[in-house]
Amino acid sequence: MSDSIAPQTGLVPLLRMRSVSKSFPGVQALRSVELTVRSGEVHALLGENGAGKSTLIKILGGVHQPDDGTIEIAGQSVAFTSPRAALDAGIGIIYQEFNLAPSLTATENLFLGQERSTWGFLRLQQEQDRAQDLFSRLGVPIPLDVPCHELSIAQQQIVEIAKALTKEARLLVMDEPTTALTPAEVDRLLAVICELRTQGLGVIYISHRLDEVEQIADRATILRDGQYVGTLARSELERQTMIEWMVGRQIENEFPKQAVAAGAVRLEVKNLRRGAAVRDVSFQVRAGEVLGITGLVGAGRTEVARLIFGADRRDSGSVHLDGRTLSIRSPRDAIREGICLLTEDRKHQGLLLERSVRENFGLPNLREFSTGGFVRQRQEHLAWSGFREKLQIKVPHAETLATHLSGGNQQKVVLAKWLQANAEVIMFDEPTRGIDVGAKYEIYLLINQLAHAGKAIIMISSELPEVLGMSDRILVMHEGWITGEVLDPSRATQAQIMQYAIG
Amino acid sequence: MASQQDSRISGETEKRATALRYSRWLQPFVRDYGMSFVLLGLIGLFSILTYTEQHPTGSDAGQQVARQIFQQQGAAARVLIVGRPTAEDVAFTTALADELRHLGATVLRVINGDPAAARGAILELSESGQQPTALAVNDVSSRWSVFAQFPTTRELPSFKPQSYYWPNFLKRSNLMGVANQTAVYAIIAIGMTLVILTGGIDLSVGSLVALASVVSALFLRDYQGGAAAGVGGVIGATLLGIITCMIVGGFNGVMITLFRLPPFIVTLGVMLMASGLAFRLAAGASIPELPRAYFWLGGGTISGIPNPILMMVLLYAVAYVLMSRTVFGRYVYAIGSNPEAARLSGVPMTPCLIGVYMISGCLAGLGGIVLSSMLQAGDPKFGLMYELEVIASVVVGGTSLAGGRGKVLGTLIGAFIIAVIKNGMNLTNIDPFNQKIVLGAVLLTAVWLDTLKRGRWNTKSIR
DSSP: OTTTTOOOTTSOOSEEEEEEEEEETTEEEEEEEEEEEOTTOEEEEEOOTTSSHHHHHHHHTTSSOOSEEEEEETTEEEOOOSHHHHHHTTEEEEOSSOOOOTTSBHHHHHTTTSOOEETTEEOHHHHHHHHHHHHHHHTOOOOTTSBGGGSOHHHHHHHHHHHHHHTTOSEEEEESTTTTOOHHHHHHHHHHHHHHHHTTOEEEEEOSOHHHHHHHOSEEEEEETTEEEEEEEGGGOOHHHHHHHHHSSOOSOSOOOOOOOOOSEEEEEEEEEETTTEEEEEEEEETTOEEEEEESTTSSHHHHHHHHHTSSOOSEEEEEETTEEEOOOSHHHHHHTTEEEEOSOIIIIIOOTTSBHHHHHHGGGTTTTEETTEEOHHHHHHHHHHHHHHHTOOOSOTTSBGGGSOHHHHHHHHHHHHHHTTOSEEEEESTTTTOOHHHHHHHHHHHHHHHHTTOEEEEEOSOHHHHHHHOSEEEEEETTEEEEEESOGGGOOHHHHHHHHHO | OHHHHHHHHHHHHHHHHHHHHHHHHHHHHHHHHTHHHHHHHHHHHHHHHTEEEEOOOHHHHHHHHHHHHHHHHGGGOEEEEEEOSSHHHHHHHHHHHHHHHHHTOEEEEEEESOHHHHHHHHHHHHHTTOOOSEEEOOTTGGGOGGGGGSHHHHTOOEEOOOOEEEESTTOHHHHHHHHHHHHHHHHHHHHHHHHHHTTOOOTTHHHHHHHHHHHHHHHHHHHSOGGGOOHHHHHHHHHHHHHHHHHHHHHHHHHHHTSOOOHHHHHHHHHHHHHHHHHHHTTTSOBOOOOGGGGHHHHOEETTEEHHHHHHHHHHHHHHHHHHHBHHHHHHHHHHHOHHHHHHTTOOHHHHHHHHHHHHHHHHHHHHHHHHHHHTSBOTTTTTTHHHHHHHHHHHTTOOTTSSOOOHHHHHHHHHHHHHHHHHHHHTTOOHHHHHHHHHHHHHHHHHHHHHHTOSOOOOOOO
């Protein structure tokens, strides 16, 4: 398919960024980076977190100005001094956090700031028609008269794309567009991107999901530590190569699963229910066992974990630990019983971003770190240092604000605070979301260590390779029910799990 | 090439580490207490603007003049002392006379009165044939023309306290006055800081000031015999006023946590209710029938420092320790910076939030008692608009209205910035209408600085 519209050499490329450098106080973010994108090409931009992808995109979007280097759009040299200037030059950027007004409809969002009007009165019909036209061009029907916050994430994404098209974008940048989408939605989005490609747009596609990159990209440029590593042609786009270029070394086994002989049953959940989200869920986890729970987004996986943790109130059902029935009514109760949850959304649920890592680490453990209501900071600091060593958390010092850490280190801080709380049951919700390849590997090793120590581990994940690679047993959920169980993940396939997940 | 790259990187790391060492102490200080520079700047500004000639008064000045006379004329000095009948001048003349007698000189007459009284005394002196050798006056009486009208005094060397230059703003009495007037706001602002740190707001504090003053004054008038009440009754009344407000604060907290109503609405409603209750209890009138003991808290001093100032300093010290060293303080910051993460980390949300609103109510009640003790009455009109002034202090002090960021001591600085601006504008004779405009502008500037510190505007996105 992509062969028919293979980029022709000889033509002037749509975008050429040459030896772009950028430094921030104390950090050299980019060092002579090259990026060339042609019309009608999907160009993947790859790299670990902190490799400089975001900085490069922000320079392209006019948010930052480069210290050095040139940018050419269709052969013309440009220098964007503001995001507005980049927009006017036909560069549309879709950030991970959407820029939509939640209470306005899709149409209103499309024309926000460029309303079609006569004497201040909106020409609603014209706007409607244009919106209709755009969405049919993308091949995705979007309800036009519904506030955007009622649309699904996937639909909102389409609205963002359409918004860029209303501004006559020639080059579309998509930053991690598929993290929150279900497999079906991902397929639809990829189809839309292919459609844009046939219409002659250039697309810069940033993703950690290498299977998507293999599927859709014509070429890929790889960055590492702010430096240009190289550009792979379509024929060279292989998972192994991409990972090695990104990490800078060979990774023999993406999933370092070690078998641990499972012990006695530790956690048992019976007939857990909550409305339509969780319907009659029962299962057991043994000591040293990693139980994978997967399913589509909205299947009720996260909800199960939140019910066990006491974050939401359950309609019925019971939770038992080591044979005892627990009465958990709040996260505080669960923590006291040694149950913890590493949330999928670290930024909004897991960490106090504006507080120091030491405070984040201490927060659930203040009962232990205090006498008569006063915090014993030295003791807290000592315990923190121990875990920083053990988990190899990279932080300048204990007072660093959590927001300044990379995703992998943030995840380790959250893990450290739960280990300090003597957690016996550890529930990971999307443990490696937004974490780069190297740090992922370290998280997997930690999961192994915990299993060795006899903890009961639940790992909720949408990444099927991860679930298959790291679990001892897999439960698949669909619309609140457990629809399948895989007893031997090493022999199972992704297709098998998808069967269960679809219901 | 790899090693070259390594050395470059390690050099950078080193540079970064040095920068870190500085920033580790300096940067947090600027972030948390940057407003203290503004306060110092204002103090400097008003010191310069109010730099004028000062004429010393009182007993110190009297002793100084006495020594001056003795130095020139010795024990033979026969002195006529003239001052106005004000308390300051009486202290001046008395100390002057005492010191002269102590040194062995003669005091012919001490006059505390108007020029006519001085004329009478001079006539009397010349009739009795007593010739003074020196005239002791102060800055005001030295300008009276009466002395030039009589030969007895025309040629006399006159002595007055030496004047010097010093800013009116920096006079001890002025600074004490500023601190004393700020104390009530500053005390209430401690509670408000805690509330705002959790991401809430407490609009009811102004009404609670009135309620506390009315409740305690009523208790003293109706159950303790009004002005005849004893110390025990005063202590009881004070506790009653504070506890009433603490209960109202607890009600705020319960409505916000258990009923999940927004703090703005809850405390707005309670503000109206508490104010209405205060007016109803007091039947709309002021209650002045209070015992002397009741005035000690707001009007008394301990070793020269007014009690409200001492109380303010003490409470800020306690609040500082509470917020930086205790589990409760940690929880308050956690709730404000990310409520969901705090809850999922096992922070007891409901008790903490109720506690914060109770503290706020409690301190508003204490503020009300201090105010009514200062003004020697209980009055439902007290505390009007205090909530706004208090919120302004907190915000100017650098606490973010979004919660989670800010310091208690910053609030103290904020309260003083506002007080100093008000006082400075009074001293420089800026009219009250313009004062309001300036204060509003200061508030806006403070909030603007806060957004600058945060970087760019936090635009809300759909996810």
